Amino acid sequence: MNRPRPRLKDIAASTGFSTNTVSLALRGSPLVTDETRQLIEEAAAKVNYQPNEIAKSLVQRQSRSIGLVLTNITNPILTHTAQAIETMLSKRGYSTLFATSDNNVENEIQALDALQGRRVDGILIFPADHHRLAHIERLNNFHLPTVLLASAPGATLDVVSVKERQGARDATIHLIQLGHTRIGIIDSGHWMGNAQKLQGYLDALAQAGIASDEALIIKKSGYSPNLGREAMDELMAAKDQPTAIFASNDAFAFGVLDWCRMHGLAVPEDLSVIGFDNIEFSAYAATPLTTVGYDPKELAGLAVERLLYLIEQGDAQTAPLFQQIDLEIVLRKSTGPRRENQS
């Protein structure tokens, strides 16, 4: 059973045709007779012939593979996006090489090098650091189509992301409409997030005529409930405590909920909390989480379409496109009206 993989040449030899004819036949060229095609197909099937895509890639100068670079996959919304991307790409005949940067620019550079070495036809990337994009933008020098999956400030690349600023604003407005004026934000700092969410939060406050307070703005780098708990320690140390919290991702929000459980605060009676991302689990949290969500498939679809378009364009330079999808608030149980007696 242990044979070496059959080549075009082998099936050429066994059928008596030339490798060229075999190649054409197998690719369904109209130039070859039905009769010979049939012969060739049979011979190919008999030995379980599978074309060597590597050889094909070499001669065609395209690998029909793309690179997907993620920061890390502890955030389920990213993995859903990743899976959707892979599925769509696979339907279009592309393989996906994946790599993780773990939010580290050095790793990211290495990953990009490896992908370039493998001559991927394009790259989809969640950047590790929204302020260090030079190594990504440099990909353009080699005509390597790239789309960013997060809106980085001043990027000269194509972007497909979510309307973070607007989503954050809507979340904050939701809290304001419930009567809250002391609203804390736990922002994810500059990676996995730029200043967009913070901006949206400030927009909402300004619009409602509420002064922002530095003591209510906490930055945490990472994605973990622990960070949410830590942030709460700081937030609730303020003299004038917040009555509502906007957590810039659901993991932070879980940390907040847990902090409340530990400290005997009822949600939403004593504290309202709203998250961001609407990961599947948010419906099953200690208090079902109100959060702002989006459809990862929509994001994936847009990104894949755009990337494939850029690939097909080839050398024809196209101006970078900036696309963002809508978010919407998913109302559950973790937000409620501010009570009179509240702090």
Added chain:
Amino acid sequence: MNRPRPRLKDIAASTGFSTNTVSLALRGSPLVTDETRQLIEEAAAKVNYQPNEIAKSLVQRQSRSIGLVLTNITNPILTHTAQAIETMLSKRGYSTLFATSDNNVENEIQALDALQGRRVDGILIFPADHHRLAHIERLNNFHLPTVLLASAPGATLDVVSVKERQGARDATIHLIQLGHTRIGIIDSGHWMGNAQKLQGYLDALAQAGIASDEALIIKKSGYSPNLGREAMDELMAAKDQPTAIFASNDAFAFGVLDWCRMHGLAVPEDLSVIGFDNIEFSAYAATPLTTVGYDPKELAGLAVERLLYLIEQGDAQTAPLFQQIDLEIVLRKSTGPRRENQS
């Protein structure tokens, strides 16, 4: 800025050496003078030379890439495993091509074909269906090292997985020790699970002299809290209701917790529930979930080591190795002693 990618030949031309010398120099061969190596390295750096791994793969007949096939990535424990795999592989100089079968054998076959076409050096796979492995086992015909990431009954392939049966037995024993005798199981049917967990559950019951009851055994195919809820509808319809539930994955357990919340049952006072996998969020569930967990990195490490070993072995046939890692119960709040007045 828009140049084509430099080749060995180009930097040979610019330095006056032959492509062969350049190739040797860049790979650090001792055959070439330090002086010329330096010259060549400079020239290469100047044009940002990156070797074409595709060409390399073709001539060396190895791609230094492996295929990772997942069922789907809604289960966070799988994504953690996947990330750990990618990270380890990347450290060893391997790229990872990833594909998802969505628990569908047809998709799985397609994915495997694509990976073979790309001439991956090995495959790591969570099989879609533990009873349909023929297409995977066939990979051996082409010397394609493969390791299964789930213990399939009677597989003739290498396996690295968790001690599901023992973990399930331990979980059930835990409930029995708390005084429960009416213990329901929500099993994940035959994919993403074989009969191992059910077996472990039955083992524990038998060992304690408790008769098993068909009415307490529910099978659900999939990974979603909804299925847990559905199962509860069936389970609690029994005349003699269970006082404890073993959910074969954490998502099911969340569904159970949610069902309890909807029906006014207190956990663990009215019902104990234990999950499986210990996903990160289980600590933040409506009731912090007691569950049986393992370290995905350990699983990933074992799998990668084994695969790489098989790859290095080359044609030397080695008997399939069956490895399983330990599980341990993570005690939280969702299990408690059976009360006297309980059902």
Added chain:
DNA sequence: ATGAAAGCGCTAACAG
């Protein structure tokens, strides 16, 4: 210590 030639498995002209 360096160069020339061959070839990995395939597709792409170009003939006939």
Added chain:
DNA sequence: CTGTTAGCGCTTTCAT
């Protein structure tokens, strides 16, 4: 319609 030739970018004998 089918065969011949060349070449993708690299490594690998084999010379020198």
